[in-house]
Amino acid sequence: MSRHVVVRDFERVPAEILKELAEEGASTVHEADGRRGAFTPELRPIQSGARIAGAAVTVSCHPGDNLMIHAAVETVRPGDVVVITTTSPSTDGMLGDLLATSLRAHGAIGVILDAGVRDAAELREMGFPVWARAISPQGTVKASPGSVNVPVAVCGQVVNPGDAIVADDDGIVVVPRDRAAAVLAAARKRTASEASKRERLAAGELGVDMYGLRPLLERLGVEYQ
Numbered sequence: 312m313s314r315h316v317v318v319r320d321f322e323r324v325p326a327e328i329l330k331e332l333a334e335e336g337a338s339t340v341h342e343a344d345g346r347r348g349a350f351t352p353e354l355r356p357i358q359s360g361a362r363i364a365g366a367a368v369t370v371s372c373h374p375g376d377n378l379m380i381h382a383a384v385e386t387v388r389p390g391d392v393v394v395i396t397t398t399s400p401s402t403d404g405m406l407g408d409l410l411a412t413s414l415r416a417h418g419a420i421g422v423i424l425d426a427g428v429r430d431a432a433e434l435r436e437m438g439f440p441v442w443a444r445a446i447s448p449q450g451t452v453k454a455s456p457g458s459v460n461v462p463v464a465v466c467g468q469v470v471n472p473g474d475a476i477v478a479d480d481d482g483i484v485v486v487p488r489d490r491a492a493a494v495l496a497a498a499r500k501r502t503a504s505e506a507s508k509r510e511r512l513a514a515g516e517l518g519v520d521m522y523g524l525r526p527l528l529e530r531l532g533v534e535y536q
């Protein structure tokens with residue numbers, strides 16, 4: 312039988328860094344990390360306008376079974392984002408307002424769920440953000456072992472416990488813990504340069520001039536008629 316574990320303690324990206332990563336948002340953070348870390352876009356937010364960054368608590372569940380989400384709750388610390396996946400694809404509604412209430416009571420600020428979510432209206436009402444593969448009433452059981460706070464692969468990315476998860480209306484990005492401070496510095500720079508570009512574009516300046524793209528268009532053989 313394979314070994315299943317619940318890891319209680321691990322290092323997290325510091326809260327000051329997470330707070331600022333949330334302000335930068337998923338797309339900027341992804342660019343700032345050399346276009347790394349973006350989840351493929353199958354997981355969609357069930358609400359709009361939520362923008363969070365937190366340290367990952369990871370949960371690997373048997374499909375159709377939410378036992379390990381319950382086991383994960385006591386490992387959550389304030390500010391964490393719970394990243395849940397299943398060992399084979401599932402859209403069953405593994406988490407709803409009750410589990411969200413329990414996770415929130417221990418400090419979770421949101422959930423990334425590579426499976427189905429339910430009680431969508433109640434979750435929106437609670438203001439508890441969830442990104443999920445599906446919304447589904449399909450219930451799940453509590454019967455199979457899994458693991459908590461081990462590395463998980465979700466939507467093309469590996470998430471280690473304690474990594475930074477940044478999620479908003481654009482999607483989800485993971486930043487490895489040891490790169491988070493450097494990525495934040497790069498994101499700040501990018502945001503500053505975007506502010507001046509935004510002003511110039513609003514004033515009518517053309518991207519082809521601002522980015523110096525005319526020689527490129529010419530080199531590529533694009534003819535103006």
Ligand SMILES: O=C([O-])CC(=O)C(=O)O
Nearest residue numbers: 405406407408409410411
């Ligand atoms: O209880 C469950 O299995 C999932 C759910 O609906 C909830 O957390 O509210």
Ligand SMILES: [Mg+2]
Nearest residue numbers: 407408409430
């Ligand atoms: Mg429910």
